[in-house]
Amino acid sequence: MATYKEIRGVNIQSLESDPTTVEGEVWYNASTSLLKVYAAAGSWASGTNMNVKRGSGGGAGTATASLVIGGIAPPATVTEVESYDGSTWTEIADINTARGIIASGGTSTAAMIAGGGDPTTGKAETFDGSSWTETTDLSTAGKLSGVGSTTSLIAFAKGPPPSATNESWNGTSWTEVADMNAVRYYASGVGATGTAALAVGGQEFDPPTYVANVEQWDGTSWTALNAMNTGRSSLGTSGTTTAALAFAGGSPFNTKGALTESFDGTSWTEVGDLATKRHAVTHNCQTQSATTAYCTGGYNPPTSPTSWHNITEEWAFAAAVETVSFD
Amino acid sequence: MANDKGFFNYWVVANSGKGFITHTDRRKFWISGYPANVWVCDDIPESRDWGARNSAATKTKSQAQTLVTNDVNTAKGTWDDDDVDGETAAEKIERLGPKPTDITLP
Numbered sequence: 001m002a003t004y005k006e007i008r009g010v011n012i013q014s015l016e017s018d019p020t021t022v023e024g025e026v027w028y029n030a031s032t033s034l035l036k037v038y039a040a041a042g043s044w045a046s047g048t049n050m051n052v053k054r055g056s057g058g059g060a061g062t063a064t065a066s067l068v069i070g071g072i073a074p075p076a077t078v079t080e081v082e083s084y085d086g087s088t089w090t091e092i093a094d095i096n097t098a099r100g101i102i103a104s105g106g107t108s109t110a111a112m113i114a115g116g117g118d119p120t121t122g123k124a125e126t127f128d129g130s131s132w133t134e135t136t137d138l139s140t141a142g143k144l145s146g147v148g149s150t151t152s153l154i155a156f157a158k159g160p161p162p163s164a165t166n167e168s169w170n171g172t173s174w175t176e177v178a179d180m181n182a183v184r185y186y187a188s189g190v191g192a193t194g195t196a197a198l199a200v201g202g203q204e205f206d207p208p209t210y211v212a213n214v215e216q217w218d219g220t221s222w223t224a225l226n227a228m229n230t231g232r233s234s235l236g237t238s239g240t241t242t243a244a245l246a247f248a249g250g251s252p253f254n255t256k257g258a259l260t261e262s263f264d265g266t267s268w269t270e271v272g273d274l275a276t277k278r279h280a281v282t283h284n285c286q287t288q289s290a291t292t293a294y295c296t297g298g299y300n301p302p303t304s305p306t307s308w309h310n311i312t313e314e315w316a317f318a319a320a321v322e323t324v325s326f327d
Numbered sequence: 328m329a330n331d332k333g334f335f336n337y338w339v340v341a342n343s344g345k346g347f348i349t350h351t352d353r354r355k356f357w358i359s360g361y362p363a364n365v366w367v368c369d370d371i372p373e374s375r376d377w378g379a380r381n382s383a384a385t386k387t388k389s390q391a392q393t394l395v396t397n398d399v400n401t402a403k404g405t406w407d408d409d410d411v412d413g414e415t416a417a418e419k420i421e422r423l424g425p426k427p428t429d430i431t432l433p
Binding site for chain 1: 342343344345346347348349350351352353354358359360361362402417420421422423424425
């Protein structure tokens, strides 16, 4: 076996205390008899709980000003909207039509939603920072996913039954555009515009089959990318088309709902798990970042009305001193 | 991470929100939440500190399993009793999600 010196050209330093750190540095702490490394890694920690228990709300905004819009809490759907600044949830103006599993996007002061259920609707609404206003309906009602802004939004993965159809919003009207390659619904979206997005995961209908497929939308057509390691539906996502996170979701949710995967633009890698397994979390790019994200709401795992929760976990990617352990 | 070594602590405590589990906690020990506010952690000093910090009630594995099983059974009963005339099995799953299934704690 090659030694550390043969690989790196230097020996591991033996130090009496942890040094000022540089990412990737390795050293032996002689006073504690521990091998240490300064490594960057992501992890989930508890965040502030939302005010309203729910699942499958739509996400929008950024890491410091994100929205959770509507959602489901069977037997009802909800109209409540909350904004999160990283420490406090604040209830703001309700949407006009209660629904979950929606296309959503924009910022905390200029957002848009479309579609959703139950019952399924094609209604669309825009938010101007103070109130929600109905605008032009989708051509076809349904639960769906989607991302973008008030002037450019792509709505996809519509169901039930699951479909490959999509509609694009240009700020004024909806246009049916090229189908996805794979039929699905209960997917989640990544992206900040309607011309550069990812459709992540989802499921087929009967029997429920959880899919790992990921497709990229370039404003004209969908291209299949490398799939996630684990198929899942009703998941959460965050980030961009070249740096994204996918987390939670069913597959089946009892055992897989804590999994998190990171996308580098080419492939998906499993990273740190959520502390609470869950299904039907807020979806659609709740922040536009793969290094700062939130997972909110959902259930774990019972589906009784009392089991929907308001738990939030926050993803952060940071470097820290780690102890190297050997099994 | 040492979640496969077979030595765990079992706690019951409600998630209190921010600060309940920190990024530092997650870097130091494995922890996973289950129904009935049951939490399972690596049995190391840092996780015992976490339990004390959150005033968590310690349980045996058997006690914790019973709490989880009872919660899941309640959810199963709720799911079974929630029928709509004329609804197919697929439509029920679409409306409620899949029927809850048993959970076995590590």
